[in-house]
Amino acid sequence: MSDVKIYRYLDSSKKIGLDPEGYLVEQSAWSKSVAELLASDEGLVLTDEHWELIDVVRDFYQRYEMAPAMRPLVKATKNALGEEKGTSIYLMTLFPGSPPKRIARLAGLPKPTNCL
Amino acid sequence: MLHILTKAPGSDAAQQMQQAVGCEDAVLLIEEGVQAALKPHWEGWQDYHSRIYLLAEDVSASGLGEMVDAHVFPTVDMNGFVSLTEHHLQTVTWY
Amino acid sequence: MTDSENLLVIIRHAPYSSNLLREGLDAALVAAAFGQPVDLLFLGQGIMALLKEQGSGAPGQKASLPTMDMLEMYDIENLWTSEASLAAIGVPSAALRDNVRLLEPEAMSAFMQQYSHILNF
Numbered sequence: 001m002s003d004v005k006i007y008r009y010l011d012s013s014k015k016i017g018l019d020p021e022g023y024l025v026e027q028s029a030w031s032k033s034v035a036e037l038l039a040s041d042e043g044l045v046l047t048d049e050h051w052e053l054i055d056v057v058r059d060f061y062q063r064y065e066m067a068p069a070m071r072p073l074v075k076a077t078k079n080a081l082g083e084e085k086g087t088s089i090y091l092m093t094l095f096p097g098s099p100p101k102r103i104a105r106l107a108g109l110p111k112p113t114n115c116l
Numbered sequence: 117m118l119h120i121l122t123k124a125p126g127s128d129a130a131q132q133m134q135q136a137v138g139c140e141d142a143v144l145l146i147e148e149g150v151q152a153a154l155k156p157h158w159e160g161w162q163d164y165h166s167r168i169y170l171l172a173e174d175v176s177a178s179g180l181g182e183m184v185d186a187h188v189f190p191t192v193d194m195n196g197f198v199s200l201t202e203h204h205l206q207t208v209t210w211y
Numbered sequence: 212m213t214d215s216e217n218l219l220v221i222i223r224h225a226p227y228s229s230n231l232l233r234e235g236l237d238a239a240l241v242a243a244a245f246g247q248p249v250d251l252l253f254l255g256q257g258i259m260a261l262l263k264e265q266g267s268g269a270p271g272q273k274a275s276l277p278t279m280d281m282l283e284m285y286d287i288e289n290l291w292t293s294e295a296s297l298a299a300i301g302v303p304s305a306a307l308r309d310n311v312r313l314l315e316p317e318a319m320s321a322f323m324q325q326y327s328h329i330l331n332f
Contacts, residue, residue: 063272064281069244072284114223132223132254135295138320184281207219208329 010037021025023105030108038106046106050094056080063099067112117141118204121149122211125158133210134160143168144192144200150174153183161189169195217248219326222257226275232260235332236278243285250289250326251282252314254296258332261292261307279308293319 006017006025016034017025020043024030037052039046046054060068060076068076070088078086091099100112117181119137121144123129130149137143143164147154150170152158160168172191177182184191201207220239224231231323235251243249253261265276282290297304304313314322323329 060284064284065277068284069240071246071286072281075284075286106295107278116238128223128255131299132296135254135293135316135319136323138324141320206326206329208323208331210331 010041021105021111023111024108027108027110034108035106038108042102044095050106052081053077053091053094053099053103054107057100057107057109061107061109062069062102062103066082067107067109068100069112070098073103117206117208118144118200120144120146120207120209122147122209124151125155125160129210130160133208134163136195136208137164141167142200142204144170144171144197145169146171146174146197150178150180153180153187156187166190169196169200215248216327217250217325218242218328218330219250219252219323221252221254221329221331222260223232223255223332225256225259226265228256230332232257232275233278235330236275236282238330238332239282239287240285242280243282243287249285249287250291252322253290253292253311255300258292258296258300258302258307261290261311262302263306263308275301283310303305 004019005021008018009017010016016029016037019025022115024038026032036046039050044050057067058074059080060072062074064072070091073091074086074088077091084090089101095102104110104112117138117140119133119141121130121133133143141164143160145168146179152160153170153175169190169192172193175181175191183189187211218239220235220242221281222232222235224235226232239249239251259265260275260279265274282288288310290308290311292311292312294305295316297313304311
């Protein structure tokens with residue numbers, strides 16, 4: 001939605017706008033370095049393990065046009081990365097709190113709609 | 117199960133409801149559904165005999181009181197509506 | 212009644228005629244996200260959402276096909292329709308998605324009775 005108001009800038013020099021919940025206002029502004037900035041904004045350093053989950057969520061969005069809630073996220077992770085990683089505990093370890101919301105934010109996607 | 121029909125007989129909603137009504141289900145006709153009073157040959161009257169009702173308030177609002185009296189179609193008032201919903205575990209509205 | 216809580220969402224409106232298809236799918240997704248078993252029943256114009264060759268949405272509207280594809284990720288695996296509804300709108304069953312199951316007319320009411328909750332869209 002392009003009518004979302006910019007609440008603050010992630011990086012004032014690059015003018016990357018965030019909404020009140022910290023999601024990118026313009027999805028097209030996303031890049032790997034923007035993801036790094038978003039992560040450090042919340043005190044997280046992205047490892048390969050984080051990145052492969054960001055990719056799972058970006059692929060999910062590409063295919064279904066919606067970011068996944070927890071259950072489908074676990075299922076998609078299982079399909080893409082195997083049984084061992086396809087568990088909510090694994091996701092919670094890497095993205096404590098709400099993995100679906102946090103990964104969607106870092107992936108530059110809108111907030112998952114079925115994620116309360 | 118109680119089925120509430122808010123559309124006229126012959127409508128998509130009515131036909132879909134008719135697919136779903138079981139032999140122990142009741143049917144309540146409200147809003148446009150009371151136009152069933154204009155169609156005494158509508159199959160619903162036969163199929164759901166003794167478990168189909170018109171909502172009296174909507175019958176009088178639609179000016180169909182005489183039709184209902186002439187064919188002695190069963191009606192319920194608002195209290196009857198409430199007790200119908202209480203007597204069924206499920207209510208499904210077809211609109 | 213069954214011993215477990217389960218939900219049937221009935222969808223009776225076509226993809227672009229109103230928001231009702233979208234709202235029905237959203238209700239199903241929310242319930243499924245919370246772990247409730249959910250089945251979908253498509254009747255009347257709702258059957259149009261089951262066609263496998265749907266195009267993208269009208270301008271400004273989200274296409275329903277990606278959401279239909281997504282249902283299995285939410286463990287919504289049972290998509291039902293009725294033979295009578297299918298015949299009424301003239302859609303051949305070969306045009307439907309692979310996982311659609313058909314209900315015979317005499318099976319409909321017993322089918323509905325097995326759900327603890329029914330939402331009609």
